Amino acid sequence: MRREKVGMFSLISALALLVGVSDISAVSGGLRGKTVIFPQQSSNSYMRLLPNNFPELSAFTLCMRSATELTRSHATISYATPESDNQILFWAPETKGFNLYLMTSEAIFQLPEAGSLHRHLCVSWESETGYAIVWVDGKRSLAKTLWQGHRVKGGGVIILGQDQDEVEGGFDADQSFVGQISQVNLWDRALGDREVAEVMRGCLCSGGNVIDWSTVDFETTGAVEITADPECEL
Ligand code: CA
Numbered sequence: 001m002r003r004e005k006v007g008m009f010s011l012i013s014a015l016a017l018l019v020g021v022s023d024i025s026a027v028s029g030g031l032r033g034k035t036v037i038f039p040q041q042s043s044n045s046y047m048r049l050l051p052n053n054f055p056e057l058s059a060f061t062l063c064m065r066s067a068t069e070l071t072r073s074h075a076t077i078s079y080a081t082p083e084s085d086n087q088i089l090f091w092a093p094e095t096k097g098f099n100l101y102l103m104t105s106e107a108i109f110q111l112p113e114a115g116s117l118h119r120h121l122c123v124s125w126e127s128e129t130g131y132a133i134v135w136v137d138g139k140r141s142l143a144k145t146l147w148q149g150h151r152v153k154g155g156g157v158i159i160l161g162q163d164q165d166e167v168e169g170g171f172d173a174d175q176s177f178v179g180q181i182s183q184v185n186l187w188d189r190a191l192g193d194r195e196v197a198e199v200m201r202g203c204l205c206s207g208g209n210v211i212d213w214s215t216v217d218f219e220t221t222g223a224v225e226i227t228a229d230p231e232c233e234l
Helices: 002-015 193-201
Strands: 024-027 034-038 046-050 059-067 074-080 088-092 098-102 105-109 119-126 131-136 157-160 179-187 217-221 225-228
Touching: 059 074, 059 088, 059 193, 098 119, 098 131, 119 193, 131 193, 157 179
Parallel strands: none
Antiparallel strands: 024 217, 034 179, 034 225, 046 157, 046 217, 059 119, 059 179, 074 088, 074 157, 088 098, 098 105, 119 131
């Protein structure tokens, strides 16, 4: 099954506009209208986003669009600092659900199974209340409480496709992401329903004020492919 999956992604990538598959390539100018393919399981393939400034956060909303056929647990977004490799971790446990890790604290959400179809995910958190909320395709979850009264440290390293167990390292192939990710945006505040709906609508709205997918610089390492996002043809 895995061979077939890899073959499918290879075909997609061969047909698509290929921007970078070299070992390491740094690119400025953002990812407007682009989607990122992680074609195979690995312990060394990832995309690092390079926002101009990643401030300390007492609240945030972090969104992405993704699709994966993985049935094992995996990381999608990992933000690490020297103090903690899990400052923010988006973690999918096996086929269902979503776990938000903030340092040593976690919130577990029961969500519909992921799969081949793209879905839009937003997660908000506020230190004051500790409330974390997940939106899937604009539908809001119940609130869970974690990491109340604390802050997310700034100046760290944010990576797509791997779980950092040290800053920009400590990757485990069995936790890597295989599939497609786009539209990663980060705000320094908790968005509301209406704003999340705007974000979900796609590419014409403005991106996050900490990470804006349209403009953020990035680096890719290993087998990471960047192609045109059919949802974003302007
Ligand atoms: Ca970790």
